[in-house]
Amino acid sequence: MDAKSQGVSEGVENSVKELLGGLDFETTAEIEVPERLIDQVIGQDHAVEAIKKAAVQKRHVMLIGSPGTGKSMLAKAMAELLPKEELEDILVYPNPEDPNQPKIRTVPAGKGKEIVEAYKQEALKKAQARNFFLFMLVFFIVGYAAIEGQIIWGIIAAAMLFLVARYMLPKEERNVPKLLVNNAERKTAPFEDATGAHAGALFGDVRHDPFQSGGLETPAHERVEAGAIHRAHRGVLYIDEINTLTIESQQKLLTALQEKKFPITGQSERSSGAMVRTEPVPCDFVLVAAGNLDALMGMHPALRSRIEGYGYEIYMNDSMEDTPENRRKLVRFVAQEVRRDGKIPHFDRYAVAEIIKEAKRRAGRRYHLTLRLRELGGLVRTAGDIAKGEGASVVRLEHVLAAKKIARTIEEQLADKYLERRKDYRLFTTEGAEVGKVNGLAVIGESAGIVLPIIAEVTPAISKEEGRVIATGRLQEIAMEAVMNVSAIIKKFTGRDISNKDVHIQFVGTYEGVEGDSASISIATAVISAIEGIPVDQSVAMTGSLSVKGEVLPVGGVTQKIEAAIQAGLKKVIIPKDNLDDVMLDAAHEGKIEIIPVSRIDEVLEHALVGDGKEKLIGKLRQIARV
Numbered sequence: 001m002d003a004k005s006q007g008v009s010e011g012v013e014n015s016v017k018e019l020l021g022g023l024d025f026e027t028t029a030e031i032e033v034p035e036r037l038i039d040q041v042i043g044q045d046h047a048v049e050a051i052k053k054a055a056v057q058k059r060h061v062m063l064i065g066s067p068g069t070g071k072s073m074l075a076k077a078m079a080e081l082l083p084k085e086e087l088e089d090i091l092v093y094p095n096p097e098d099p100n101q102p103k104i105r106t107v108p109a110g111k112g113k114e115i116v117e118a119y120k121q122e123a124l125k126k127a128q129a130r131n132f133f134l135f136m137l138v139f140f141i142v143g144y145a146a147i148e149g150q151i152i153w154g155i156i157a158a159a160m161l162f163l164v165a166r167y168m169l170p171k172e173e174r175n176v177p178k179l180l181v182n183n184a185e186r187k188t189a190p191f192e193d194a195t196g197a198h199a200g201a202l203f204g205d206v207r208h209d210p211f212q213s214g215g216l217e218t219p220a221h222e223r224v225e226a227g228a229i230h231r232a233h234r235g236v237l238y239i240d241e242i243n244t245l246t247i248e249s250q251q252k253l254l255t256a257l258q259e260k261k262f263p264i265t266g267q268s269e270r271s272s273g274a275m276v277r278t279e280p281v282p283c284d285f286v287l288v289a290a291g292n293l294d295a296l297m298g299m300h301p302a303l304r305s306r307i308e309g310y311g312y313e314i315y316m317n318d319s320m321e322d323t324p325e326n327r328r329k330l331v332r333f334v335a336q337e338v339r340r341d342g343k344i345p346h347f348d349r350y351a352v353a354e355i356i357k358e359a360k361r362r363a364g365r366r367y368h369l370t371l372r373l374r375e376l377g378g379l380v381r382t383a384g385d386i387a388k389g390e391g392a393s394v395v396r397l398e399h400v401l402a403a404k405k406i407a408r409t410i411e412e413q414l415a416d417k418y419l420e421r422r423k424d425y426r427l428f429t430t431e432g433a434e435v436g437k438v439n440g441l442a443v444i445g446e447s448a449g450i451v452l453p454i455i456a457e458v459t460p461a462i463s464k465e466e467g468r469v470i471a472t473g474r475l476q477e478i479a480m481e482a483v484m485n486v487s488a489i490i491k492k493f494t495g496r497d498i499s500n501k502d503v504h505i506q507f508v509g510t511y512e513g514v515e516g517d518s519a520s521i522s523i524a525t526a527v528i529s530a531i532e533g534i535p536v537d538q539s540v541a542m543t544g545s546l547s548v549k550g551e552v553l554p555v556g557g558v559t560q561k562i563e564a565a566i567q568a569g570l571k572k573v574i575i576p577k578d579n580l581d582d583v584m585l586d587a588a589h590e591g592k593i594e595i596i597p598v599s600r601i602d603e604v605l606e607h608a609l610v611g612d613g614k615e616k617l618i619g620k621l622r623q624i625a626r627v
């Protein structure tokens, strides 16, 4: 469908084209996706280079960074780069000299299965010959007894013979080796994700045998189970949140890394498996350890230094620059995710543009695109599911917008609830004018905006020596500092001596998680309004930090704050001029509020205050500012 038939104006079409980095396509079905996983990784060029080098040199890698930026994807990609020809199968054999120390053999990949099959055939042949002999013997005994008229005794004798043969004679199948690690069907080197694995799953285990004698027991070698370190032999072992492994496990991991082989023994001390210990089992893997910065703290120093000394440590990017090239990569990302999912339809260009807009919004940084691509991929899938549910053959803009409503973060959902509750109590007003009351804006968590009303009252000082600034509501330290700065400005700009006054500032209904000094222009406005007795327009919301010179400085989360103001029904929003480029409203919010960029406090007051006295005050402020 072209722009005209979708009723899209030329202006919108141009901005979509810009968002798509100039790419021209109808749906993502036309976008080429590279074959290899490593070429699909977006925005982590440094990590990709290191992984490629590490794969050639078989080095260990440590990836540190935020969740969902592609750490496990890189580890998987590394497994694809390792040579498949070197893969081996690992077999465990019974040891006639010491049954508790099974033997270990390696053979080229694919051979293991053949060997086990051959042993089984051999055992079957022997068993068949023995059973035939046994059958003949029973037949003769019973036959002979029948001739002698002693059939009952004959049957008893035959049964006993059968039991003896069953339990006493050696069983050929007990000598069949077990295939511990089977690489026959592999198309690439193994990738083992051992995140959160307990010791048994990581280092292998020997199962407990409830029947330990009398010919009923399962031979030790059959009870041996390989661990992730063994299955990762000649491939990649990936462990996320490496610091959550016990120190003992990290120590063992270090030994396995150094020795490149590690015997398997029963992990549970009181089980019969604990007596069994195999010969060392090969585990020549590349370790890709991952985690956030905390992971480094909780890591065994020797293990860390092993990786440092024999590999690469990489810090993952959280965002990438917003360039046409990188936007094109995100277009490819949508195509990749659609193909990977396999069940959702492809996206049309407007839907992809909205995803890229969201990537800008989520970056939380000017001129950047987010690289928390797992979350963005979640949005892609939700939009796909909605489209599919409707029976649509392509995912369109409306599906992405609907998905954005569903795929809200916990913080955003919390903000919704907060807003709902506050509507009940009407903690803020959206019309009229009031003295000393301002609709400030704040963010909770990283992703949700809220309206944060601020009230200021000025009273004669209680203390005889000097007035004080008293802040109530649960203010965090930074906000408290903002209050202090503001009082300095007030003294300077109002020209009034407030040293004999107490200024009370209340953050209405604040709760944990609100922080930052982004409320300082709101505080200043509320206090100035209270001192001068000039009312504040309640249909205005504002955010911005204030310097002691009266400049309005940029703050974080403007988009989310503006969205909160729109949802609260406010008409105008004052933001720092420097934040104008950070505003990334989606289609549902665009044009719903008047955005006023400002760079000085007098501009804030110009737009926020109403009534007499206003012009005089602002004139005075400007005069002071010029001095």
Ligand SMILES: Nc1ncnc2c1ncn2[C@@H]1O[C@H](COP(=O)(O)OP(=O)(O)OP(=O)(O)O)[C@@H](O)[C@H]1O
Binding pocket: 040, 041, 042, 043, 044, 066, 067, 068, 069, 070, 071, 072, 073, 074, 240, 290, 333, 337, 371, 372, 373, 374, 375, 377
């Ligand atoms: N840099 C990237 N390039 C392309 N796709 C990505 C990237 N990062 C994440 N993805 C997508 O998100 C999915 C999840 O990412 P992945 O599991 O690799 O994240 P992670 O960093 O290992 O997160 P965690 O530490 O929480 O496990 C990937 O399978 C892929 O679809």
